[in-house]
Amino acid sequence: MKLQDKVAIVTGAASGMGKAIAEAYAKEGAKVIVSDMNEEGAKTVADEIAANGGTAFAIATNVTKDEDLQKLFDTTIEKFGQLDILVNNAGIMDGFEPVNEITDARWDMIFAVNTTSVMKSMRIATDMFLKQGHGVIVNNISAGGLNGGRAGAAYTASKHAVVGLTKNTAFMFSQSGIRVNGIAPGAVMTNIQQSMQNISQYGAGQQQKGSALIPRVGNPEEIANLAVFLGSEDSSFINGQIITADAGWTTY
Numbered sequence: 001m002k003l004q005d006k007v008a009i010v011t012g013a014a015s016g017m018g019k020a021i022a023e024a025y026a027k028e029g030a031k032v033i034v035s036d037m038n039e040e041g042a043k044t045v046a047d048e049i050a051a052n053g054g055t056a057f058a059i060a061t062n063v064t065k066d067e068d069l070q071k072l073f074d075t076t077i078e079k080f081g082q083l084d085i086l087v088n089n090a091g092i093m094d095g096f097e098p099v100n101e102i103t104d105a106r107w108d109m110i111f112a113v114n115t116t117s118v119m120k121s122m123r124i125a126t127d128m129f130l131k132q133g134h135g136v137i138v139n140n141i142s143a144g145g146l147n148g149g150r151a152g153a154a155y156t157a158s159k160h161a162v163v164g165l166t167k168n169t170a171f172m173f174s175q176s177g178i179r180v181n182g183i184a185p186g187a188v189m190t191n192i193q194q195s196m197q198n199i200s201q202y203g204a205g206q207q208q209k210g211s212a213l214i215p216r217v218g219n220p221e222e223i224a225n226l227a228v229f230l231g232s233e234d235s236s237f238i239n240g241q242i243i244t245a246d247a248g249w250t251t252y
Contacts (some may be wrong), residue, residue: 085137
């Protein structure tokens with residue numbers, strides 16, 4: 001098993017790509033902390049993992065709250081005594097608003113979930129990894145972090161910021177036994193659309209120009225397979241990279 005005896009936190013793990021990553025990690029031998037705002041959904045995922053012979057613990061986490069993030073990491077150490085892998089997967093969409101339509105409230109919320117919480121989680125994890133001499137961070141970002149026409153202004157900017165954060169952290173600690181990489185999924189079958197409100201008609205129309213070129217929609221399990229690779233020693237020489245998984249969408 002590629003992740004035998006490793007301990008991993010996966011945020012946003014009650015559904016979609018996070019759920020698939022948590023399940024794939026457990027299948028590969030990791031003890032998984034299933035973190036999500038949806039506590040009931042997180043418990044369902046953890047129970048399913050246990051029913052299939054894996055080890056998991058569910059915890060309710062609002063990643064925009066400092067106390068919840070600290071509790072997430074403290075609970076991980078209490079339950080399993082260590083942390084080896086952090087997967088920052090939690091995220092929300094905007095409403096495709098261009099910059100002239102975005103409100104301060106929407107901008108602040110998108111950045112709080114998609115960017116600031118990632119930084120704060122990485123800050124806690126990095127201090128832990130430095131003490132133990134090793135650790136892996138996998139940031140599930142988006143093709144929207146590489147291109148300008150995949151979402152609205154806020155989501156696009158928030159994901160571009162995580163790309164920079166990923167690369168900077170990888171560089172800063174490249175000689176400290178810490179690896180940090182990102183995944184940039186294209187269109188994947190998840191429920192993230194449920195976080196979209198008050199969709200901009202103009203922005204959605206512009207975004208559709210790029211969406212028309214999607215070769216196919218991916219499955220969460222396909223992203224999970226990549227997350228397993230990046231979390232394991234199979235990727236030991238890969239650091240500071242953003243790996244696109246989009247069936248070729250961004251080649252157009």
